[in-house]
Amino acid sequence: MRVAAAIASFLLLAACDTGTEQRDAVASTRTVQRGYEPVPPGTVPRGASAQAAALAPPGPERTPALLARGEERFRAFCTPCHGANGRGDGLVVARGFSPPPSYHDERLRALAPEHIVQVITQGKGRMFSYADRVLPEDRWAIAHHVKELQARGVGDASRQGSATP
Numbered sequence: 001m002r003v004a005a006a007i008a009s010f011l012l013l014a015a016c017d018t019g020t021e022q023r024d025a026v027a028s029t030r031t032v033q034r035g036y037e038p039v040p041p042g043t044v045p046r047g048a049s050a051q052a053a054a055l056a057p058p059g060p061e062r063t064p065a066l067l068a069r070g071e072e073r074f075r076a077f078c079t080p081c082h083g084a085n086g087r088g089d090g091l092v093v094a095r096g097f098s099p100p101p102s103y104h105d106e107r108l109r110a111l112a113p114e115h116i117v118q119v120i121t122q123g124k125g126r127m128f129s130y131a132d133r134v135l136p137e138d139r140w141a142i143a144h145h146v147k148e149l150q151a152r153g154v155g156d157a158s159r160q161g162s163a164t165p
Contacts, residue, residue, distance in 0.1 A: 054136035055121065057114040062144050070145030073138045077130060086149045100127065109150050116143035 039045055060066060075084070083089040086103035093099045101108060120139045123129040134142070 059140040066141050070141030074145045113143035
């Protein structure tokens with residue numbers, strides 16, 4: 001009798017569903033994955049105005065803490081391609097990727113921090129957008145760090161021997 005009751009309860013439990021009707025759209029973490037749905041016309045995504053305000057020039061005040069944060073974020077996100085000194089000699093370049101321009105070229109030395117933030121946000125050329133990876137305040141920190149690298153001349157071909165990394 002007990003064996004029959006155990007088998008019956010096992011069969012009842014085995015027949016139960018998990019409650020998910022769309023099994024093919026469920027990942028191993030049991031999260032339902034839905035297709036991309038664009039923002040309806042005439043609406044603004046939540047938080048868009050705050051993000052736009054965070055990206056508006058002139059950005060946060062340039063402080064030693066901001067520069068330190070910029071250096072840390074630069075090392076995390078930018079050095080694989082641009083290298084530690086901004087010469088465009090990062091690890092991916094050593095493995096065959098074409099080099100990005102050096103931050104020490106005259107054309108890039110003339111850029112304002114606002115333009116650097118825009119490139120980080122939207123991407124340019126082979127560089128893809130980092131808008132979903134780097135917070136707006138960190139984009140400003142990176143931009144100020146790049147300007148600091150340029151001002152110090154770190155990586156400049158004419159001063160390379162005398163500059164400290």
